[in-house]
Amino acid sequence: QKEVEQNSGPLSVPEGAIASLNCTYSDRGSQSFFWYRQYSGKSPELIMFIYSNGDKEDGRFTAQLNKASQYVSLLIRDSQPSDSATYLCAVNGNNFNKFYFGSGTKLNVKP
Amino acid sequence: DAGVIQSPRHEVTEMGQEVTLRCKPISGHDYLFWYRQTMMRGLELLIYFNNNVPIDDSGMPEDRFSAKMPNASFSTLKIQPSEPRDSAVYFCASSSAGGIGNTIYFGEGSWLTVV
Numbered sequence: 422q423k424e425v426e427q428n429s430g431p432l433s434v435p436e437g438a439i440a441s442l443n444c445t446y447s448d449r450g451s452q453s454f455f456w457y458r459q460y461s462g463k464s465p466e467l468i469m470f471i472y473s474n475g476d477k478e479d480g481r482f483t484a485q486l487n488k489a490s491q492y493v494s495l496l497i498r499d500s501q502p503s504d505s506a507t508y509l510c511a512v513n514g515n516n517f518n519k520f521y522f523g524s525g526t527k528l529n530v531k532p
Numbered sequence: 533d534a535g536v537i538q539s540p541r542h543e544v545t546e547m548g549q550e551v552t553l554r555c556k557p558i559s560g561h562d563y564l565f566w567y568r569q570t571m572m573r574g575l576e577l578l579i580y581f582n583n584n585v586p587i588d589d590s591g592m593p594e595d596r597f598s599a600k601m602p603n604a605s606f607s608t609l610k611i612q613p614s615e616p617r618d619s620a621v622y623f624c625a626s627s628s629a630g631g632i633g634n635t636i637y638f639g640e641g642s643w644l645t646v647v
Contacts, residue, residue: 453632464623464638465575472632509575513634518563518627519588520636524574 424448427510427523435531440497442526444510447491454486454493455511459525465509468495500530534558536639538624544645550612553642555624556605565625565636566599566609575623581607582629614646 426445434440446454453472457465471477471484471493483496493512497504507525514521537556545551557564565580579589584601592599596615601607611618621643627636 455635464640467635470633470635518582518634519580520577522575
């Protein structure tokens, strides 16, 4: 079982809609949870992280964490074509320094 | 601030040749990571260092792969001999020591093609 699971997609949404990306993880000891965005041919770049149950908002992005269900999600409001990318979920473990990545969900935002 | 710097950006080599990938982490970061990314397997952690010491190399696929970090500002990932299945993007990343919310930052990657 992989440490972090994501639906590979592609997830297609129209411009202006809310995109919902989901991730599950296997290690209950995971402490912090990250969302990275990766454009084609580029390196992953950090969008935001969350470590407490509930929601955390940053601009058009909201991360949601449910540790009991071992589930983390990313909502993108008012999706733009420029949001089209692969979104990687990552978690780190008890020592905070080993990061596991999911395989990513490809998002297409159609104009 | 300069980010993580990797070289070469692109390399095409023949099967059996030695490949050396290089990385300069962000100054002041205590942790350095080597990841490999392929379509089939996604982003895999190969090895990571703390203060120049290898901490976990369980992701290194086989003995053909080796990594070193001779000082705080330089690391290498070597493949000898290279095989076509090693074709992938190799990312170096670094992070500072810390607790919750400690994040890692990626270099631009080294795109390796073994023919």
